[in-house]
Amino acid sequence: xxxxxxxxxxxxxxxxxxxxxxxxxxxxxxxxxxxxxxxxxxxxxxxxxxxxxxxxxxxxxxxxxxxxxxxxxxxxxxxxxxxxxxxxxxxxxxxxxxxxxxxxxxxxxxxxxxxxxxxxxxxxxxxxxxxxxxxxxxxxxxxxxxxxxxxxxxxxxxxxxxxxxxxxxxxxxxxxxxxxxxxxxxxxxxxxxxxxxxxxxxxxxxxxxxxxxxxxxxxxxxxx
Amino acid sequence: xxxxxxxxxxxxxxxxxxxxxxxxxxxxxxxxxxxxxxxxxxxxxxxxxxxxxxxxxxxxxxxxxxxxxxxxxxxxxxxxxxxxxxxxxxxxxxxxxxxxxxxxxxxxxxxxxxxxxxxxxxxxxxxxxxxxxxxxxxxxxxxxxxxxxxxxxxxxxxxxxxxxxxxxxxxxxxxxxxxxxxxxxxxxxxxxxxxxxxxxxxxxxxxxxxxxxxxxxxxxxxxxxxxxxxxxxxxxxxxxxxxxxxxxxxxxxxxxxxxxxxxxxxxxxxxxxxxxxxxxxxxxxxxxxxxxxxxxxxxxxxxxxxxxxxxxxxxxxxxxxxxxxxxxxxxxxxxxxxxxxxxxxxxxxxxxxxxxxxxxxxxxxxxxxxxxxxxxxxxxxxxxxxxxxxxxxxxxxxxxxxxxxxxxxxxxxxxxxxxxxxxxxxxxxxxxxxxxxxxxxxxxxxxxxxxxxxxxxxxxxxxxxxxxxxxxxxxxxxxxxxxxxxxxxxxxxxxxxxxxxxxxxxxxxxxxxxxxxxxxxxxxxxxxxxxxxxxxxxxxxxxxxxxxxxxxxxxxxxxxxxxxxxxxxxxxxxxxxxxxxxxxxxxxxxxxxxxxxxxxxxxxxxxxxxxxxxxxxxxxxxxxxx
Numbered sequence: 001x002x003x004x005x006x007x008x009x010x011x012x013x014x015x016x017x018x019x020x021x022x023x024x025x026x027x028x029x030x031x032x033x034x035x036x037x038x039x040x041x042x043x044x045x046x047x048x049x050x051x052x053x054x055x056x057x058x059x060x061x062x063x064x065x066x067x068x069x070x071x072x073x074x075x076x077x078x079x080x081x082x083x084x085x086x087x088x089x090x091x092x093x094x095x096x097x098x099x100x101x102x103x104x105x106x107x108x109x110x111x112x113x114x115x116x117x118x119x120x121x122x123x124x125x126x127x128x129x130x131x132x133x134x135x136x137x138x139x140x141x142x143x144x145x146x147x148x149x150x151x152x153x154x155x156x157x158x159x160x161x162x163x164x165x166x167x168x169x170x171x172x173x174x175x176x177x178x179x180x181x182x183x184x185x186x187x188x189x190x191x192x193x194x195x196x197x198x199x200x201x202x203x204x205x206x207x208x209x210x211x212x213x214x215x216x217x218x219x220x221x222x223x224x
Numbered sequence: 225x226x227x228x229x230x231x232x233x234x235x236x237x238x239x240x241x242x243x244x245x246x247x248x249x250x251x252x253x254x255x256x257x258x259x260x261x262x263x264x265x266x267x268x269x270x271x272x273x274x275x276x277x278x279x280x281x282x283x284x285x286x287x288x289x290x291x292x293x294x295x296x297x298x299x300x301x302x303x304x305x306x307x308x309x310x311x312x313x314x315x316x317x318x319x320x321x322x323x324x325x326x327x328x329x330x331x332x333x334x335x336x337x338x339x340x341x342x343x344x345x346x347x348x349x350x351x352x353x354x355x356x357x358x359x360x361x362x363x364x365x366x367x368x369x370x371x372x373x374x375x376x377x378x379x380x381x382x383x384x385x386x387x388x389x390x391x392x393x394x395x396x397x398x399x400x401x402x403x404x405x406x407x408x409x410x411x412x413x414x415x416x417x418x419x420x421x422x423x424x425x426x427x428x429x430x431x432x433x434x435x436x437x438x439x440x441x442x443x444x445x446x447x448x449x450x451x452x453x454x455x456x457x458x459x460x461x462x463x464x465x466x467x468x469x470x471x472x473x474x475x476x477x478x479x480x481x482x483x484x485x486x487x488x489x490x491x492x493x494x495x496x497x498x499x500x501x502x503x504x505x506x507x508x509x510x511x512x513x514x515x516x517x518x519x520x521x522x523x524x525x526x527x528x529x530x531x532x533x534x535x536x537x538x539x540x541x542x543x544x545x546x547x548x549x550x551x552x553x554x555x556x557x558x559x560x561x562x563x564x565x566x567x568x569x570x571x572x573x574x575x576x577x578x579x580x581x582x583x584x585x586x587x588x589x590x591x592x593x594x595x596x597x598x599x600x601x602x603x604x605x606x607x608x609x610x611x612x613x614x615x616x617x618x619x620x621x622x623x624x625x626x627x628x629x630x631x632x633x634x635x636x637x638x639x640x641x642x643x644x645x646x647x648x649x650x651x652x653x654x655x656x657x658x659x660x661x662x663x664x665x666x667x668x669x670x671x672x673x674x675x676x677x678x679x680x681x682x683x684x685x686x687x688x689x690x691x692x693x694x695x696x697x698x699x700x701x702x703x704x705x706x707x708x709x710x711x712x713x714x715x716x717x718x719x720x721x722x723x724x725x726x727x728x729x730x731x732x733x734x735x736x737x738x739x740x741x742x743x744x745x746x747x748x749x750x751x752x753x754x755x756x757x758x759x760x761x762x763x764x765x766x767x768x769x770x771x772x773x774x775x776x777x778x779x780x781x782x783x784x785x786x787x788x789x790x791x792x793x794x795x796x797x798x799x800x801x802x803x804x805x806x807x808x809x810x811x812x813x814x815x816x817x818x819x820x821x822x823x824x825x826x827x828x829x830x831x832x833x834x835x836x837x838x839x840x841x842x843x844x845x846x847x848x849x850x
Binding site: 041042044045048049052053055056057059060061062063064066067070071074075076077148149152155159163 | 475494
């Protein structure tokens, strides 16, 4: 009995690691040439990290919106919010910023460094415009006597727009960083790959914030 | 021999501050996390001892407590609020700052990059930030103790605003580690332990969430992007799978707690009513009739429970999965056998992680939930038993017929399996809503989660410490001290928690500060005393562990590069590893992680980097299934 189970032959054969002697095809390292890590897949970590980070941002807004949906149905104190016109201006500005950022990214891909920098700058301005417009929306609500503690719908309005604005501010910092960097010309392949990956990840974030805003807008004004 | 490749070498930092304090090196950050956990666990242990003292000898005067907390323990006699805040802070500190930091942030940070053959984490700056943010969270939770426990500090803190008044004379906020609303949401009006300390508690937890998120993001990206040549997913050590799954759980569950924490803080300081229902009558005041208690309407306390436990249940797997990974790794190494059913182990880890997101309701059976939802949560909860049983079976299968080397690390790994089974069995009982209803607020729940989540995870970390210490510090820990530590701790924890099952079945309620008023519980008093004595002995022997760690760092026997004859990449490099882990040469992987007892191999094991092995013919076709 004991000898039967201590015989490790079958165990070794079926253990998944005892595969072919050549290195497997997986791992970023397998794309290395000349002994270095491949710069393209090395830079890919920025894109992966951004998607992973956005998963957690999405979870936070999911938790807040599930709270919103539960709270809106849990008592009779839910009062609809008036839709201020200014918020449509905010939405327009943010949508426009996504378009200009996409134009900027095209210019970077085409290795046009000056237009890339200019379009980035326009995007930053549009982003700032969105934040300013949101501030005016807040002031408009306060003038109407709607504060954080007025009723649950107004609490959620300030909370969700505030949380979105904080995240958007992070995106603006990223854009400003890209813009400052974009004015320095580079030619080295590894650093170019890194710049492209950084631009990609910031734009993934920015478009996500754009889509998130559309979602929050619909949730806040159309759900109940 | 192993084939090698050059990488860019980052020069190692030379100044003390860059090298040991604000370090970007994942190894230093890992040790920082472990040191944080070692400090936090002392605070948590002292609190549990104080609770035991009060339960065993209620009304006794402990003069030192009277000096430190004149209001919470007048003349050294603990009052019930003091006890309740001990419950709260013990739970919070242990769950967040010990069970979440050491297994993942500590050992995961140190060994994940080395085991996949990377020179560091993907984002070293984020890694450093995640530690410092976590440390800020710890400092804030310590501040909560001082602000709530000391009148002077509490009054000074009150100048920040009316909602920041503290100084209720307890040793911290009261609310349990779960911080249930509406008690936690009302503010100072709700009584002792509800002032500034509770605000700081929420802020500390939110800060901790941010730190953990940064860490989780880094772990996932590192594992996906930085594996070395030949390190396919199915060639990763099970520790890496466990850390990866843990990171995914943290990434998806901590944001939910963060969202809930923001809502709770707004209820406390901004006058909102997310969790506070209308018409509350608290401390002789009706909501809305007094400036100290503004009007609240329509909030849902159950909503907080849902948000909290949606995080809280994955959190228990965040605590235990790294221990499972370390146990699998160590059992295979010292049984000198491949892990039994490697693939099944990987899928079981993932199944546990996935199911962990759909069972949070089993913490809320007594919240008045619909019996139909309770059945759904029950069935899902019991189904976690399947992957858990797969893991247990495979651990025993790994041990079966092995040539076991009973090192201290191995003893603790076997202890982990034992505790996981002993604590997990009661999970099957408590997971059924009909059985949970009468048992939920008794000591049987305390016994269950301490065995399976608390002590088992800690055993996983002890095993990891004894196993990896030689790699981390280049010296062996004392095995004889380790053996004493193991046996006393092992017998000790069973002596503490097995009697608690009996107490629970007799109906002894948890969270009560004393039981002198209940005639039906008097017969249990000898058992309570026995548990306290066992706890004192078990806590004392932990100081032997502390001594062993710090003594061995300087005086332990020198360890070679591979003292345990193990196979994974960390044993390829020097002990301790150089700044970039592999001295500028990334390893290339040719084998799976657990090739022990290989027939025909020159040694009884094959390292992952070994190229030439006189393996039996046909080896290449059997193992790697495409």
